[in-house]
Amino acid sequence: MEKLSESKLHMWRACMTVFHLDGKISAMEKQWAEDKINSLPISNEEKDILRNDFKTPSSLKTLIPKITHPPDKAFLLHMINVLGHLDGEFHESERQVFLTLQKEIMGGLKMSNIEDEVKKMEEESYAINNKASLLEHVFKKARHGF
Known part of the structure; x- marks a missing residue:
């Protein structure tokens, strides 16, 4: 065990x-x-x-x-x-x-650190060529004819 x-x-x-x-x-x-x-x-x-x-x-x-x-x-x-x-x-x-x-x-949590990290993640999600962006993925597929 x-x-x-x-x-x-x-x-x-x-x-x-x-x-x-x-x-x-x-x-x-x-x-x-x-x-x-x-x-x-x-x-x-x-x-x-x-x-x-x-x-x-x-x-x-x-x-x-x-x-x-x-x-x-x-x-x-x-x-x-x-x-x-x-x-x-x-x-x-x-x-x-x-x-x-x-x-x-x-x-024990520093909310400002958590808020900064969330903001950073949100900003990264708006970046071009973001692999995690579903919307960007759909547009790329549409541009290349699915």
Whole structure:
């Protein structure tokens, strides 16, 4: 079995802890957690860690800083939303963790850099001889008689 990166392992550990935020575990949540643990391509040792986190939750304050890969943080944010709604009720404690993590993830983004990159991509899309331009491709085909 493939061993997870530390960041991804802590992301899944945090997911198992999220189930406890509303103070109750539904049968559906228990089944989802077990199915997910069994489906992950991880070692038995890592599965035991996740099962233990499901039974006895770890501290999110301890786990979240160990999730160092930004896509893992973003996926955790998505999973908090998914898991929070699994029992049909997005509890206030789940919502607060979601909002806190969302601020942490978004707070690290420099929107000006993202906006500059989007603008650059847009300007490049207008360039002549742009292979990605569908419109330019159609005009070239038309000019050469399809």
